[in-house]
Amino acid sequence: EEQLVESGGGLVQPGGSLRLSCVASGFSFSTYEINWVRQAPGKGLEWVSYISSSGTMAFYADSVKGRFTISRDNAKDSAYLEVNSLRADDTAVYYCARDRLLYFGFDLWGQGTLVTVSS
Amino acid sequence: EIVLTQSPATLSVSPGERATLSCRASQSLSNNLAWYQQRPGQAPRLLIYGVSNRATGIPARFSGSESGTDYTLTIDSLQSEDFAVYYCQQSNSWPPLTFGGGTKVEIK
Numbered sequence: 001e002e003q004l005v006e007s008g009g010g011l012v013q014p015g016g017s018l019r020l021s022c023v024a025s026g027f028s029f030s031t032y033e034i035n036w037v038r039q040a041p042g043k044g045l046e047w048v049s050y051i052s053s054s055g056t057m058a059f060y061a062d063s064v065k066g067r068f069t070i071s072r073d074n075a076k077d078s079a080y081l082e083v084n085s086l087r088a089d090d091t092a093v094y095y096c097a098r099d100r101l102l103y104f105g106f107d108l109w110g111q112g113t114l115v116t117v118s119s
Numbered sequence: 120e121i122v123l124t125q126s127p128a129t130l131s132v133s134p135g136e137r138a139t140l141s142c143r144a145s146q147s148l149s150n151n152l153a154w155y156q157q158r159p160g161q162a163p164r165l166l167i168y169g170v171s172n173r174a175t176g177i178p179a180r181f182s183g184s185e186s187g188t189d190y191t192l193t194i195d196s197l198q199s200e201d202f203a204v205y206y207c208q209q210s211n212s213w214p215p216l217t218f219g220g221g222t223k224v225e226i227k
Contacts, residue, residue: 035216037163044206044218044219044220044221045155045157045163045206045208045218045221046218047208047214047215047216047217047218050214050216059213059214059215060214061214061215062215095162095163097163102151102210102213102216103150103151103168103169103210104168104169105153105155105165105167105168105174105208105210106153106155106163106165106208107165107168107174107175109162109163109164110162111162112162
């Protein structure tokens with residue numbers, strides 16, 4: 001079964017940091033691009049970051065640029081999102097999602113990991 | 120940044136009826152539009168890519184179309200499991216990739 005599993009979320013104080021992980025199984029991870037998408041409580045979907053299949057290209061939403069860093073380790077079938085300088089408005093469920101090419105959409109999503117920023 | 124405006128925000132439909140959801144783009148998307156379904160407490164699920172192509176395992180009652188910068192998701196003969204929130208998403212001009220605000224399809 002093809003699967004993405006996120007972990008690493010939790011309660012963190014404003015200004016704090018976390019490292020979110022996304023572990024893949026059941027498919028050839030290195031042939032897919034990975035995105036992080038977040039959803040604040042009761043709100044819609046917001047794209048956060050993208051990394052190419054090789055890891056050589058990465059892009060970010062303006063709202064997180066300079067604070068978040070995406071990376072991947074194809075040998076470990078894993079992608080990561082380092083989230084720093086967290087603010088209350090970063091509180092959300094963070095999903096990782098794969099795509100073969102963006103045209104084909106995000107065809108597999110993880111179950112999400114909740115990040116809560118509060119003092 | 121391409122803005123996607125979904126309407127209506129909430130759509131009340133009886134089971135067995137047709138639902139028509141709209142997504143208007145601020146500029147041309149050249150077929151780079153996808154639709155997702157999100158049921159309560161679940162991750163989103165890809166329904167449609169490339170405006171009108173059903174993703175693997177998606178029933179034929181889901182269809183997508185376009186007219187200029189207006190994109191439509193049609194759900195024929197609504198089933199109980201179709202009551203959910205639906206999002207459109209563009210990948211034509213990015214970053215950023217953008218989603219619409221969503222349409223909630225509820226039972227009438």
